[in-house]
Amino acid sequence: MTGRLLASREAPVALALVVVVVGTTLVNPRFLSAQGRTDLMVAIAITALMAVGQTFVILMKHVDLSVGSTLGLSAYLAATAVQDQQDGGVLTVLMVGLVVGVAVGVVNGALVAFLRLPALVVTLGTLYVVKGIQAVVVGPRRINADQLPGAVVDFGRDSVLGVPYILWLALLAGVAGAWFLRTVRTGRDLYAVGSNGPAARLVGIPVWRREMFAFVVSGATAGLAGALYLARFGGVDANAGSGYELPVVAACVVGGVAITGGVGTVIGALLGAALLKTIGVSLSALSVPEFWQQAVNGALLLLAIAVDKVIADRRLRQTTEVQEVPA
Amino acid sequence: MIRGVLARVTWDKIVPVLLLLTLVIGMQLEPRFGRGSTFAFIVQDIGEIMIIAFAMTLVIMTGEIDLSVASTAALASCVLGWAFERGIPIWIAVLLALVTGVLCGAVNGLLVTAFGLPSLAVTIGTLALFRGLCWALLGDEPVASYPESWTRLGSGRFPHTYIPYVAPLLIAGAIGYTVLLHATRTGRWIVAIGQSPEAATFAGIPVARVKLWLFVHCGLLSAVAGVVYTMRFASSRPDAAIGFELLVIAAVLFGGVSIFGGVGTMWGVISAVLFLGALRSLLLLQKVPPNALNIINGALLLASVVVPAVIAAIPRRRRRSSDPGVSQGHPTSNLPSLTS
Numbered sequence: 100m101t102g103r104l105l106a107s108r109e110a111p112v113a114l115a116l117v118v119v120v121v122g123t124t125l126v127n128p129r130f131l132s133a134q135g136r137t138d139l140m141v142a143i144a145i146t147a148l149m150a151v152g153q154t155f156v157i158l159m160k161h162v163d164l165s166v167g168s169t170l171g172l173s174a175y176l177a178a179t180a181v182q183d184q185q186d187g188g189v190l191t192v193l194m195v196g197l198v199v200g201v202a203v204g205v206v207n208g209a210l211v212a213f214l215r216l217p218a219l220v221v222t223l224g225t226l227y228v229v230k231g232i233q234a235v236v237v238g239p240r241r242i243n244a245d246q247l248p249g250a251v252v253d254f255g256r257d258s259v260l261g262v263p264y265i266l267w268l269a270l271l272a273g274v275a276g277a278w279f280l281r282t283v284r285t286g287r288d289l290y291a292v293g294s295n296g297p298a299a300r301l302v303g304i305p306v307w308r309r310e311m312f313a314f315v316v317s318g319a320t321a322g323l324a325g326a327l328y329l330a331r332f333g334g335v336d337a338n339a340g341s342g343y344e345l346p347v348v349a350a351c352v353v354g355g356v357a358i359t360g361g362v363g364t365v366i367g368a369l370l371g372a373a374l375l376k377t378i379g380v381s382l383s384a385l386s387v388p389e390f391w392q393q394a395v396n397g398a399l400l401l402l403a404i405a406v407d408k409v410i411a412d413r414r415l416r417q418t419t420e421v422q423e424v425p426a
Numbered sequence: 427m428i429r430g431v432l433a434r435v436t437w438d439k440i441v442p443v444l445l446l447l448t449l450v451i452g453m454q455l456e457p458r459f460g461r462g463s464t465f466a467f468i469v470q471d472i473g474e475i476m477i478i479a480f481a482m483t484l485v486i487m488t489g490e491i492d493l494s495v496a497s498t499a500a501l502a503s504c505v506l507g508w509a510f511e512r513g514i515p516i517w518i519a520v521l522l523a524l525v526t527g528v529l530c531g532a533v534n535g536l537l538v539t540a541f542g543l544p545s546l547a548v549t550i551g552t553l554a555l556f557r558g559l560c561w562a563l564l565g566d567e568p569v570a571s572y573p574e575s576w577t578r579l580g581s582g583r584f585p586h587t588y589i590p591y592v593a594p595l596l597i598a599g600a601i602g603y604t605v606l607l608h609a610t611r612t613g614r615w616i617v618a619i620g621q622s623p624e625a626a627t628f629a630g631i632p633v634a635r636v637k638l639w640l641f642v643h644c645g646l647l648s649a650v651a652g653v654v655y656t657m658r659f660a661s662s663r664p665d666a667a668i669g670f671e672l673l674v675i676a677a678v679l680f681g682g683v684s685i686f687g688g689v690g691t692m693w694g695v696i697s698a699v700l701f702l703g704a705l706r707s708l709l710l711l712q713k714v715p716p717n718a719l720n721i722i723n724g725a726l727l728l729a730s731v732v733v734p735a736v737i738a739a740i741p742r743r744r745r746r747s748s749d750p751g752v753s754q755g756h757p758t759s760n761l762p763s764l765t766s
Contacts, residue, residue: 162546164672210728214735217685219491219546220727223676227724234717337717342669345493345550358547390565390664394558400551404543 108355108363111406112370116377123381130384137258139380140266141331145170145324147372148269149343150350151276152320154368155313157351158280158293160360161211161218163314164344165203166321168229171340173199173325175233178242178335181251188248192326200322201315203229208314212307218314226344237337244333254330265327269369272320276365289313293360349396350375353403362407375399437734438682438694445701452708459708462588470581470658472703473592474499474651474667476696478674479681480603481647483695485545485640486678487607488619489687490538492644493549496670497556498530499652500663504560506653507569507662516576523656524649530556531645535638545641553671560664570661580657592654604692616640620687676723677702680730702726 123130130139149166156163177195181188203225210221244252254264262270280286288309291299300306329335348358354371356363378399379392452459478495485492502523509519530552537548579591607613618626619633627633656662681698683690706719 210732214732214739216731216735220679220685220731223672223679224724224728224731226672227676227720227727229724231718231721231724234715234720238715345553349550349554352547352550358544388562388565390561391558393554394562397551397553397555397558400554401537401548404547404551405537405541408541408543 108407108410109367109370112354112367112374112403116370116374119374119377119381123384127384127386130381135380135384136261137263139377141263142380143373143376144263144266144269145327145331146343146347146350146376147266147369148272148320148324148327149317149347150354150368150372151269151272151365152317153347153351154276154356154363154365155280155289155316156218157348157356157358158289158360158363159310159313160293160296161310161313162222162348162358163207163317163321164219164222164348165207165225165229166317166324166347167340167343168226168233169200169203169318169321169340170325170328170343171335171338172203172229172233172236173322174329174335174339175237175242175325177326178247178329181248182242182246184248186248186250188251189254189330192251192254192329193323196322196324196326196329197319198322199325200318200320202318203322204315204318205311207318208311211314212310230341233339234337237335239337241336242334247329247333251330252333265331268323268327272323273365273369276316280365285309285312290361293362295361346375346396347372349400353400355403355407357407358404371403436682437730438691438697441681441694441701441730442697445697445704448701448704448708452704456708456711458711464707464711466583466588466590468700468703468707469593469596470590471707472699473590473596473658474655475670475674475677475703476596476699477599477647477651477654478644478670479678479695479699480599480692481640481644482674482678483603483681483683483690483692484607484616485644486675486683486685487616487687487690488637488640489623490545490637490640491549491675491685492534492545492641493671493675494530494534494552494556495644495648495651495674496667497553497560498527498645498648499655499670500560500666500668501530501556501563502527502649502652503656503662503666504563504664506656508563510572510662511569516573520653523653524646527645527647527649527652528642529645530648531642532638534645535641538641539634539638557664557668560666564662564664566664568661568663572657572660577657577660580654580660592658595654600692600696604696607692612636617688620684620689622688676727680727682730 120131129135149170153163153166173196176199177192180195181191207218207222207225210216210225211218257264259267280289288299288304291302291304292306292309296306325340328339332339350372351363351368352358352371353375354363354367354369356368356371375396378395382388382392382395458464478499482492482495505526506519506523509522510516514522534545534549534552537543537552538545581590583590605613607616615626615631615636618629618631619636623633652667655667659666677699678690678695679685680702681690681695683695702723705722709719709722710716
């Protein structure tokens with residue numbers, strides 16, 4: 100059991116995360132002060148939540164590039180829904196976010212699953228369409244914290260048991276996603292389709308329904324992430340969510356979700372998101388110019404896929420050796 | 427009869443028609459659209475996208491992708507600025523920028539071909555890496571002290587005409603790359619690799635070497651675009667050309683190139699870039715807010731895959747209903763196109 104845990108793809112990412120946190124704290128103890136902890140966890144939450152949904156899509160050898168735009172649109176519509184309300188509104192914000200996200204997910208899923216179009220092209224198209232809709236709806240306006248109910252803004256700031264609400268939400272989604280992909284039949288189907296689509300079809304897996312499902316999940320997490328974005332930043336403008344899509348894919352890949360499909364876990368994706376964000380925060384805590392953050396993230400991603408490749412090659416060699424024995 | 431005609435109409439032939447329609451309708455609708463200054467604006471506006479699109483088309487035709495092009499362009503621009511600021515003669519600085527592009531492309535190419543890593547993941551990584559190096563190189567102090575004799579090349583026009591200095595470069599590229607893709611052995615190799623890398627290998631095509639050089643070439647052209655961008659805006663900034671990678675890819679795909687490789691034409695891509703540029707300028711003249719143009723760009727990109735898929739589905743369904751025994755095959759493996 101311990102051996103399998105150590106050999107898993109998540110172990111090195113978790114280890115790296117611990118090393119970064121411990122190392123940074125040794126140099127700069129303020130990194131893990133109460134304020135430092137909260138800042139870190141809030142920063143992780145949004146990417147982590149989107150990475151959960153993205154995992155469902157990448158497992159099926161697809162990709163969802165529309166998540167950044169979905170986040171922006173859902174954040175704005177959620178803000179509009181509760182604008183100038185006196186109190187309450189957290190539930191409304193989350194529900195609006197969810198509905199917007201599911202709507203975009205249904206469009207993506209329908210185009211990919213029914214028309215059998217490549218996901219990269221479809222979601223690149225919806226990225227621009229949704230971004231444009233956001234621009235038209237928002238215009239040059241900006242919704243600020245003072246126009247939002249206090250409860251929504253507090254939701255982005257407050258913690259319970261030392262963990263901010265918005266990270267709880269991301270973790271909850273992560274645990275649910277991990278459980279689902281590990282034990283539920285529909286979840287296992289995603290691995291089957293991602294590993295070998297034609298074979299999955301032949302054993303009777305309704306591939307198009309699974310694809311639809313995966314895109315709806317990804318859209319839903321992106322929509323919810325929009326609600327979290329609104330709460331965290333206490334406002335939204337026309338540029339919200341712009342450029343978020345590739346870092347989310349990067350978080351999944353660093354966490355061991357193979358872009359070639361069929362391999363990876365939600366826990367890995369969460370760890371990947373946590374690692375990338377933590378490195379960013381830690382670099383500034385180490386007073387390394389934050390300019391290096393992106394370069395480090397990029398190098399880390401390259402390292403992660405290179406390691407995956409080495410492991411996959413070794414495993415392939417082992418299986419072929421085993422097969423050759425009886426012959 | 428109709429089906430016979432439909433079978434020969436491919437998306438890359440629809441795009442030039444869309445371009446012509448836009449130009450004709452645009453001139454009727456908006457008198458300012460027909461002016462030479464509008465023409466110059468469009469050409470300069472699409473310059474960098476077009477230059478990168480030449481190289482991106484070749485990369486996507488082999489079934490790979492390069493998301494790092496905008497970061498490469500920005501890095502080239504920053505190297506140019508960094509070197510120029512240190513008193514290096516500007517033409518040597520430009521040379522350094524181009525070498526930077528070649529190196530960036532070589533990194534991508536080697537990771538993809540020598541290590542066998544998926545190009546989508548590799549270039550998301552180098553996208554962040556190269557952009558990070560831009561920040562490391564220049565910090566938040568842009569370089570903007572370029573001599574006017576050089577910046578005029580980016581933003582100016584030939585004297586007494588409406589032809590921007592960048593136009594000859596684009597025309598030469600358009601002709602050169604059309605010939606390269608459609609009339610040379612290398613071009614046929616690229617198509618063959620995209621159709622089936624295995625078959626291409628067995629046919630004796632050096633698949634890895636071709637792909638490596640295409641990535642190097644893509645880095646070089648991205649750097650050229652980066653230099654053009656620098657001269658057009660007379661500054662080197664670490665956040666230059668952010669998000670251009672998706673614009674370029676959208677234009678290439680809109681031009682009828684299959685994301686799976688092996689299908690597409692250079693004229694389709696060239697028309698697509700011109701069409702998107704012309705449409706953008708027309709709508710801006712009509713006072714459509716620039717950000718709203720995204721809806722049209724996105725919808726067009728979706729249309730470029732949805733329309734062929736729907737048309738292809740019509741005869742397919744008829745065939746299936748007449749012969750229920752026909753297996754559906756595995757449609758994920760090929761992009762529905764009008765030719766199939």
